[in-house]
Amino acid sequence: MSEEILRVEGLGIDFGGLTAVNNLNMTIEKGKIAGLIGPNGAGKTTVFNMLTKVYQPTRGTIYLNGEDITKKTTIEVCKAGIARTFQNIRLFDKLSVIDNVVIGMHNSLEYTTLDGIFKTRKYKKAEKEAYEKAMDLLKIFSLEDDADTPAGSLPYGKQRRLEILRALATNPSLLLLDEPAAGMNPSETKDLMETISKIRDRFDISILLIEHDMKLVMGICEKITVLNYGMVLASGTPEDIQNNPDVIKAYLGGE
Amino acid sequence: MANIKDKIKNIYKKKNSGVMSYTIVIGLYLVMEILMKTGNLTNLIKSLLVPCVCYIIVAVALNLCVGLSGELSLGHAGFMSIGAFTSVVVSGTLEEVITNDILRLVIAVIAAALVASIIGYLVSIPVLKLEGDYLAIVTLAFGQIIKSIIGNIYLGIDEKGFQFSFIEDTTKISENGKMLISGPTGATGISRISTFTAAVVLCIIALIIVYHLINSKDGRAIMAARDNRIASLSVGINVTRTKTLAFVMSVMLAGAAGAIYGLNYSSISPAKFDFNQSILILVYVVLGGLGNINGTIIAATLLYILPEMLRSLADYRMLIYALILIVIMLVTNNDKLKNRINELLRRKKKHE
Ligand SMILES: Nc1ncnc2c1ncn2[C@@H]1O[C@H](COP(=O)(O)OP(=O)(O)OP(=O)(O)O)[C@@H](O)[C@H]1O
Numbered sequence: 001m002s003e004e005i006l007r008v009e010g011l012g013i014d015f016g017g018l019t020a021v022n023n024l025n026m027t028i029e030k031g032k033i034a035g036l037i038g039p040n041g042a043g044k045t046t047v048f049n050m051l052t053k054v055y056q057p058t059r060g061t062i063y064l065n066g067e068d069i070t071k072k073t074t075i076e077v078c079k080a081g082i083a084r085t086f087q088n089i090r091l092f093d094k095l096s097v098i099d100n101v102v103i104g105m106h107n108s109l110e111y112t113t114l115d116g117i118f119k120t121r122k123y124k125k126a127e128k129e130a131y132e133k134a135m136d137l138l139k140i141f142s143l144e145d146d147a148d149t150p151a152g153s154l155p156y157g158k159q160r161r162l163e164i165l166r167a168l169a170t171n172p173s174l175l176l177l178d179e180p181a182a183g184m185n186p187s188e189t190k191d192l193m194e195t196i197s198k199i200r201d202r203f204d205i206s207i208l209l210i211e212h213d214m215k216l217v218m219g220i221c222e223k224i225t226v227l228n229y230g231m232v233l234a235s236g237t238p239e240d241i242q243n244n245p246d247v248i249k250a251y252l253g254g255e
Numbered sequence: 256m257a258n259i260k261d262k263i264k265n266i267y268k269k270k271n272s273g274v275m276s277y278t279i280v281i282g283l284y285l286v287m288e289i290l291m292k293t294g295n296l297t298n299l300i301k302s303l304l305v306p307c308v309c310y311i312i313v314a315v316a317l318n319l320c321v322g323l324s325g326e327l328s329l330g331h332a333g334f335m336s337i338g339a340f341t342s343v344v345v346s347g348t349l350e351e352v353i354t355n356d357i358l359r360l361v362i363a364v365i366a367a368a369l370v371a372s373i374i375g376y377l378v379s380i381p382v383l384k385l386e387g388d389y390l391a392i393v394t395l396a397f398g399q400i401i402k403s404i405i406g407n408i409y410l411g412i413d414e415k416g417f418q419f420s421f422i423e424d425t426t427k428i429s430e431n432g433k434m435l436i437s438g439p440t441g442a443t444g445i446s447r448i449s450t451f452t453a454a455v456v457l458c459i460i461a462l463i464i465v466y467h468l469i470n471s472k473d474g475r476a477i478m479a480a481r482d483n484r485i486a487s488l489s490v491g492i493n494v495t496r497t498k499t500l501a502f503v504m505s506v507m508l509a510g511a512a513g514a515i516y517g518l519n520y521s522s523i524s525p526a527k528f529d530f531n532q533s534i535l536i537l538v539y540v541v542l543g544g545l546g547n548i549n550g551t552i553i554a555a556t557l558l559y560i561l562p563e564m565l566r567s568l569a570d571y572r573m574l575i576y577a578l579i580l581i582v583i584m585l586v587t588n589n590d591k592l593k594n595r596i597n598e599l600l601r602r603k604k605k606h607e
């Protein structure tokens with residue numbers, strides 16, 4: 001059995017009277033790409049928000065690399081190694097594309113406020129390395145020519161890609177992608193999925209991605225969890241999911 | 256394909272290192288100094304130089320808070336006041352001990368900056384953890400409170416040491432001693448050790464601090480937290496710490512500027528630093544452009560000098576000032592108008 005990067009046990013959250021997610025059990029193995037799918041409002045984004053502590057779960061436990069991170073804050077979860085993108089893109093609009101990526105490295109830049117104000121050698125060295133590394137990351141999605149444009153003025157598709165790079169810059173061991181292909185055409189989507197695979201190999205990380213379109217994730221994910229009304233409807237390999245009658249009924253045939 | 260090194264060099268070049276701001280300030284300084292040395296400055300203008308530079312510094316500081324960090328402060332005059340009275344007390348106390356004016360000024364400015372930043376930190380603790388415009392409310396109240404507090408302080412010094420009382424003057428300062436702060440009257444008999452050069456030096460230091468901060472990880476974090484709080488947290492930025500840093504730096508500079516300001520007059524009263532004063536500084540920042548340091552410097556200079564120049568118009572002064580403000584606001588914030596003006600300028604150029 002290979003090692004688990006993420007284990008979630010009995011995770012659930014209530015918003016007032018509404019139970020948005022209930023009794024979620026899920027594991028992700030190291031180095032794998034996993035998918036989280038389900039119809040609109042199934043609770044997928046809410047799961048991400050619980051994993052990154054934007055919402056505090058009402059029930060359940062989250063383990064990252066065997067360590068219980070349920071009580072950690074958003075900042076601590078980032079430091080522990082989970083990075084994410086957002087369904088409704090959240091970039092630093094007024095800052096340049098490259099600065100957005102460099103901000104992702106915030107906690108790995110080891111100089112103090114005073115180093116910055118006095119522009120010490122330590123500051124200069126760290127900044128130079130950070131910008132070089134950021135430029136390198138931008139190459140993944142061929143964004144290097146946009147390096148100094150404000151992130152907010154990039155076209156939608158590029159903004160989504162930039163968000164992935166910013167997340168990568170935090171040096172995560174688990175990357176959460178919320179509908180990374182939203183708004184892209186089929187060929188762009190295919191490119192994106194290939195790049196995501198490459199990112200996994202190059203950075204040796206695990207990825208959990210949310211997708212609306214089930215066919216899309218079949219090609220890239222090794223394991224898929226299907227959510228419906230906040231509960232796990234099925235989980236397994238793409239073949240299992242494709243042939244699962246419940247899934248077909250609730251998800252594929254639903255429309 | 257250009258290599259990465261070149262591209263990064265380009266990005267570094269395009270970064271705002273503040274050259275323009277330094278140039279404006281040093282340029283203004285040189286022009287004024289030359290005019291002064293050649294006897295071409297009226298006494299009125301001469302008397303405006305130091306306060307004008309002080310307001311530039313406070314406005315730049317406020318822009319760090321409002322423009323770069325996105326937190327509204329309505330009490331920066333209060334921090335100026337803290338700086339002014341701290342410096343007056345420090346300088347007054349050390350008058351006999353340290354006879355070198357420059358050294359005493361430096362010590363007074365540093366003390367003022369320290370006191371202002373400590374008080375600013377304490378004020379910010381309960382509010383910067385929260386999301387929303389709480390800082391505006393708290394600083395608004397703070398400005399009023401600090402005005403009342405200083406207006407009720409009686410502090411004097413004689414051979415027996417400090418004597419202090421609050422609300423009522425019960426101090427019995429001997430003939431050899433002197434009052435440093437006397438309630439609503441404020442401070443009198445201040446030895447005026449501020450100079451135009453000192454104000455400009457502080458202004459340059461303030462600009463260096465602000466620009467270096469902007470170009471460091473802390474500055475990026477400050478702007479990131481302004482642009483998107485949740486995303487900042489998700490990349491591990493401590494938003495509360497970041498906003499506190501911006502605010503404390505900002506009030507520290509306001510306190511330092513207040514020190515230069517206070518030591519420029521023979522007497523200052525706490526009523527001078529009221530709510531209107533805070534709003535005036537905010538107007539410089541808004542008109543100069545949020546986050547735009549060059550704009551702030553220019554707006555503060557023009558808008559500080561302007562009403563003084565209009566003094567001869569007596570009653571119509573504030574009316575005209577208000578009209579000018581409205582026009583500037585329209586021109587700088589209205590895209591349609593901006594385009595129209597640009598077009599007119601272009602046409603004019605073609606004709607020439
Ligand atoms: N902060 C909140 N307060 C109240 N209800 C919420 C909150 N966040 C999410 N919900 C509810 O939780 C449910 C799940 O929402 P969620 O956004 O997780 O769905 P999703 O699977 O991501 O859907 P989509 O495919 O549309 O993105 C919805 O019914 C939503 O209204």
Ligand SMILES: [Mg+2]
Nearest residue numbers: 044045046087
């Ligand atoms: Mg969603």
